Amino acid sequence: MRFDTPAATNPIDQGKVIGKPIPRIDGPLKTTGKAIYAYEWHDPNTRYAYGYIVGSAIAKGRIRSMDVAAARTAPGVIAVVTSDGVGELKKGKYNTAKLFGGTEIQHYHQAIAVVVAETFEEARAAAALVKVDYAEEKGAFDLTAAKDSAIEPEGGGDSGAGDFDAAFEAAPVKLDQVYTTPDQSHAMMEPHASIAAWNGDDLTVWTSSQMIDWWRTDLATTLGIDKDKVHLMSPFIGGGFGVKLFLRADAVLAALAAREAKRPVKVALPRPFLMNNTTHRPATIQRIRIGAGRDGKITAIAHESWSGDLPGGGPEVAVQQTRLLYAGANRMTAMRLATLDLPEGNAMRAPGEAPGMMALEIAIDEMAERLGLDPVEFRIINDTQVDPENPERPFSHRNLVGCLRTGAERFGWQERSKQPGARREGNWLIGMGVAAAFRNNLVLNSGARVRLDREGVVTVETDMTDIGTGSYTIIAQTAAEMLGVPIEKVAVSLGDSRFPVSSGSGGQFGGNCSTAGVYAACAKLREAVAQKLGFNRTDDLVFADGEVRSGDRRMPLAQAAGDEGLVAEDLIEFGDLTKTHQQSTFGAHFVEVAVDVATGETRIRRMLAVCAAGRILNPITARSQVIGAMTMGVGGALTEELVVDKKRGFFVNHDLAAYEVPVHADIPHQEVVFLDETDPMSSPMKAKGIAELGICGVAAAVANAIYNATGIRVREYPITLDKLIEELPEIS
Numbered sequence: 001m002r003f004d005t006p007a008a009t010n011p012i013d014q015g016k017v018i019g020k021p022i023p024r025i026d027g028p029l030k031t032t033g034k035a036i037y038a039y040e041w042h043d044p045n046t047r048y049a050y051g052y053i054v055g056s057a058i059a060k061g062r063i064r065s066m067d068v069a070a071a072r073t074a075p076g077v078i079a080v081v082t083s084d085g086v087g088e089l090k091k092g093k094y095n096t097a098k099l100f101g102g103t104e105i106q107h108y109h110q111a112i113a114v115v116v117a118e119t120f121e122e123a124r125a126a127a128a129l130v131k132v133d134y135a136e137e138k139g140a141f142d143l144t145a146a147k148d149s150a151i152e153p154e155g156g157g158d159s160g161a162g163d164f165d166a167a168f169e170a171a172p173v174k175l176d177q178v179y180t181t182p183d184q185s186h187a188m189m190e191p192h193a194s195i196a197a198w199n200g201d202d203l204t205v206w207t208s209s210q211m212i213d214w215w216r217t218d219l220a221t222t223l224g225i226d227k228d229k230v231h232l233m234s235p236f237i238g239g240g241f242g243v244k245l246f247l248r249a250d251a252v253l254a255a256l257a258a259r260e261a262k263r264p265v266k267v268a269l270p271r272p273f274l275m276n277n278t279t280h281r282p283a284t285i286q287r288i289r290i291g292a293g294r295d296g297k298i299t300a301i302a303h304e305s306w307s308g309d310l311p312g313g314g315p316e317v318a319v320q321q322t323r324l325l326y327a328g329a330n331r332m333t334a335m336r337l338a339t340l341d342l343p344e345g346n347a348m349r350a351p352g353e354a355p356g357m358m359a360l361e362i363a364i365d366e367m368a369e370r371l372g373l374d375p376v377e378f379r380i381i382n383d384t385q386v387d388p389e390n391p392e393r394p395f396s397h398r399n400l401v402g403c404l405r406t407g408a409e410r411f412g413w414q415e416r417s418k419q420p421g422a423r424r425e426g427n428w429l430i431g432m433g434v435a436a437a438f439r440n441n442l443v444l445n446s447g448a449r450v451r452l453d454r455e456g457v458v459t460v461e462t463d464m465t466d467i468g469t470g471s472y473t474i475i476a477q478t479a480a481e482m483l484g485v486p487i488e489k490v491a492v493s494l495g496d497s498r499f500p501v502s503s504g505s506g507g508q509f510g511g512n513c514s515t516a517g518v519y520a521a522c523a524k525l526r527e528a529v530a531q532k533l534g535f536n537r538t539d540d541l542v543f544a545d546g547e548v549r550s551g552d553r554r555m556p557l558a559q560a561a562g563d564e565g566l567v568a569e570d571l572i573e574f575g576d577l578t579k580t581h582q583q584s585t586f587g588a589h590f591v592e593v594a595v596d597v598a599t600g601e602t603r604i605r606r607m608l609a610v611c612a613a614g615r616i617l618n619p620i621t622a623r624s625q626v627i628g629a630m631t632m633g634v635g636g637a638l639t640e641e642l643v644v645d646k647k648r649g650f651f652v653n654h655d656l657a658a659y660e661v662p663v664h665a666d667i668p669h670q671e672v673v674f675l676d677e678t679d680p681m682s683s684p685m686k687a688k689g690i691a692e693l694g695i696c697g698v699a700a701a702v703a704n705a706i707y708n709a710t711g712i713r714v715r716e717y718p719i720t721l722d723k724l725i726e727e728l729p730e731i732s
Contacts, residue, residue, distance in 0.1 A: 012684060013686075024621065029236075038208040049078050051081075051115065052124045054113040054130050059107055059139050062103050066113065067131040068130050070126075070131070078117055079115075080130070086256050107341060141342055154314075157317075158332075161330065162329045164332040170299075171300055173292045176289045178285065179358070180285050180286070182718065184636065191274055192274065196251070201225070212234060213501045219252065234465055235493075237465055237505075248269075250267045253267050279343070280642060282309060289301070290363060300328060301328045313345060314337070315336070316345065318352055318356035324389075342644065343651070358636065361701070364379060393581065403437070416432040433590070433591050433703065436588055439689065443512070443577060444513050446513040450569070452560065455558060457489055457490075460490065460492045463496060464495070464510065465495045477617065478519055478617075513683065524570045529566065587696070589630070590609075591604065591702050592604075597728055599721055605669070612674075613687075613689065616690070622690050629695035638702065641659075711727075
């Protein structure tokens with residue numbers, strides 16, 4: 001199904017199932033421990049072996065020699081696999097670093113061997129016996145030091161309109177500030193884990209992947225085998241936030257180890273490997289300049305960002321929201337990429353916008369203060385309904401103003417003290433902050449297969465994944481709505497490469513695109529049902545209550561299945577939608593904080609997110625995504641930072657004891673409001689993404705609230721107490 005224009009008649013608009021707060025259909029499996037995750041697959045008739053990865057102890061250099069003799073003779077050891085014994089391994093499309101290093105070391109904890117043993121403990125003990133002689137080389141590990149040598153990334157990184165330099169020079173009110181964000185880790189609960197088993201030349205992998213087809217393709221490329229020989233399954237995933245978008249070392253080494261051991265092998269990455277062996281959000285240095293008239297209208301805006309990655313990598317695209325969020329005729333954005341020898345930088349929840357908004361939305365607050373304007377009103381004054389760099393290209397739907405006004409009213413914004421540091425409760429300084437939320441709405445083709453059996457049960461098959469987002473439930477709701485059956489009559493099978501290729505989970509495109517693919521398959525099944533049951537017209541068909549109706553005629557849906565069942569398969573294609581209309585989601589974050597006047601300790605008191613993201617397919621699962629993203633935003637504001645050892649080139653705090661994420665006690669009250677809207681341009685579902693919008697702007701809202709509470713403006717994340725304590729007022 002090609003989707004270029006809104007459907008004239010859309011069964012989804014009935015809203016009998018879609019849009020309802022239906023609890024997750026996979027919830028009982030997860031709460032009872034019956035949901036089987038990657039490392040847990042177990043056949044009682046199969047003898048599994050266990051692999052433990054040996055990671056490089058240096059960040060840059062080469063291996064002179066590797067002695068594995070002691071490991072090979074250790075108790076329980078079946079095999080020791082090194083790059084010498086596996087032949088040439090190619091690099092997949094989506095990987096910057098080699099997933100199984102050879103003699104050349106590209107980053108710390110790069111996988112250089114895997115020890116296979118009868119038990120996990122034996123494999124781990126033997127891995128410690130591997131002796132490696134390195135020739136260490138000097139690396140680049142400091143973004144600030146490498147900033148001046150950064151270059152424009154391949155494919156370009158600059159954009160603009162008008163004459164920024166002249167307009168900024170002429171502006172009566174100006175801002176020119178630098179902001180920094182640190183390296184961050186995804187820190188999801190489930191580590192990367194895979195089980196691999198060979199049957200002749202056929203490879204089966206149970207793994208934890210957000211994108212089934214991307215992984216399957218890259219795994220086949222890496223191993224040099226036919227893609228059709230790879231069967232990959234990932235029905236349940238314990239979180240990813242982008243780190244499981246791309247094939248990782250666990251799957252590759254499980255496959256190599258299983259081939260060597262001639263048995264199925266389980267490989268899981270220890271927690272330190274998640275920080276140093278996989279990917280992370282790269283640190284940024286961002287310079288923002290804004291010029292405005294006395295009326296508060298922006299006349300010039302520029303955003304420059306520096307980030308680093310391994311050779312061949314890409315930048316953190318932290319300027320992309322500035323190209324679209326606020327009006328202003330004279331504009332400039334630029335990105336520069338430095339070569340760093342740290343672990344690979346790549347997508348983490350809302351790549352680009354999340355760190356970019358951390359800087360931009362502080363700058364907007366600072367500019368509002370210089371203009372003597374309320375921060376909410378300043379943002380509203382500079383709203384735009386078209387792409388500011390290309391005014392001929394409108395937004396498909398944009399209600400940022402509605403988010404800001406609704407949020408201000410619900411949060412009690414009028415009670416905010418205009419004078420920073422003026423509100424105090426005992427030893428606590430109280431402040432409120434606001435930030436806009438923005439995240440682009442991406443669209444990817446997505447396919448599905450739908451089966452109808454003689455009992456009237458509808459089964460949906462697609463390789464879409466559920467990383468805790470509610471994919472099972474919203475896909476079931478889509479099929480139930482389209483075919484007029486209760487949700488209890490829908491079975492959903494996900495995460496299997498034997499199923500049609502979906503959009504996958506990532507970039508907040510999964511919900512809208514995967515359900516649109518299911519819509520397409522269901523539309524095709526509706527046509528097949530009509531033909532099977534002898535309905536001559538299809539434009540007035542109604543599928544409801546397990547029946548198919550047209551005029552006075554009605555027949556059971558199940559009758560169309562017959563004894564053989566009925567199957568339809570299709571995919572959604574979006575044509576040139578992204579060229580004709582700008583697709584984005586919008587929101588507003590409001591935060592109240594308390595800062596201890598003696599210690600600088602910051603406590604979140606309450607949070608509100610107002611979101612405008614098209615049709616909300618399920619308020620329960622959508623809210624869950626937003627509050628999770630809000631919590632993650634608090635971590636980015638106050639605690640999360642991968643600390644770089646700038647001499648040895650690795651992340652020091654590579655576990656959940658030292659990499660501090662928010663816990664329940666840190667987040668006392670969260671409220672989420674969804675504006676009632678649909679976007680007919682986005683897909684037949686008229687929905688958009690929501691999972692990443694919830695993090696965009698949160699950290700800046702916290703930073704702005706801290707400023708309102710204390711009068712101290714911190715432009716370097718995370719905002720730890722040492723950055724506040726020296727400027728706090730005297731205790732009275």
